[in-house]
Amino acid sequence: MTDTALICGAGGALGTALVMTFLDRGDLVVACDRHGAPSAGDPEGLARRAVDLTRSEEVEALWDSLPERPRWVVNAAGGFRGGTVEESDPDAFEFVEKLNLGTAWWSCRAAARRLGEGDAIVNVASRSARIGGAGSAAYSVAKAGVVRLTEVLAAELKEKRVRVNAVLPSVIDTPANRGSMPPGLMAKAVPAEQIATVVAFLCSDGAAAITGASLPVYGWA
8 A cells, every 4th residue: 555645845946856756766746835826737646735834724625625634744835034033023933933843843744643554754853953043043953942842742742653753954965055056165064954864764664663752963063
């Protein structure tokens, strides 16, 4: 039987790598983001859905519309906006929290109600969740929330034998980052495909003993 992976936040470089990694191993993939319109060039086994993942009602509607229950759920939606605590304003803080923590929260909430034994959730957090530095205050706090959400939900779903883990990237090797970051920093960046491979492992029977973990995926940075 073919497994289905639900990739939330599938539009960026990491999301695209996740979609292709799960497709390449033979899974069906439902790819969700704000601009998820189907394309004539989409490979077989891929279905795109346009969903505002910051809105709980849209996430619930997505799950209700799926023809079958996914076995794997990956929450990769997010985005960075810099600033210190002192510099932050309510709109900027709310934007960062909704995009990074809110999307994971509503997706995890919907998945927790529906997943069963052997299924798995993987949340994409960040190295900043553990090593928060000046200049990324709201982002670091939001990603720390994703780590704690992962730990709490893993404990809550133990009786159902549903696994919940997180990965912690740092700088990801993407075209956008190559164009905006110094070469010295990019020399230590990790390709999105390598991060996607770790996520796919956590969404496999080979990772059956792993739950509640937050795995660093920032290489030698």
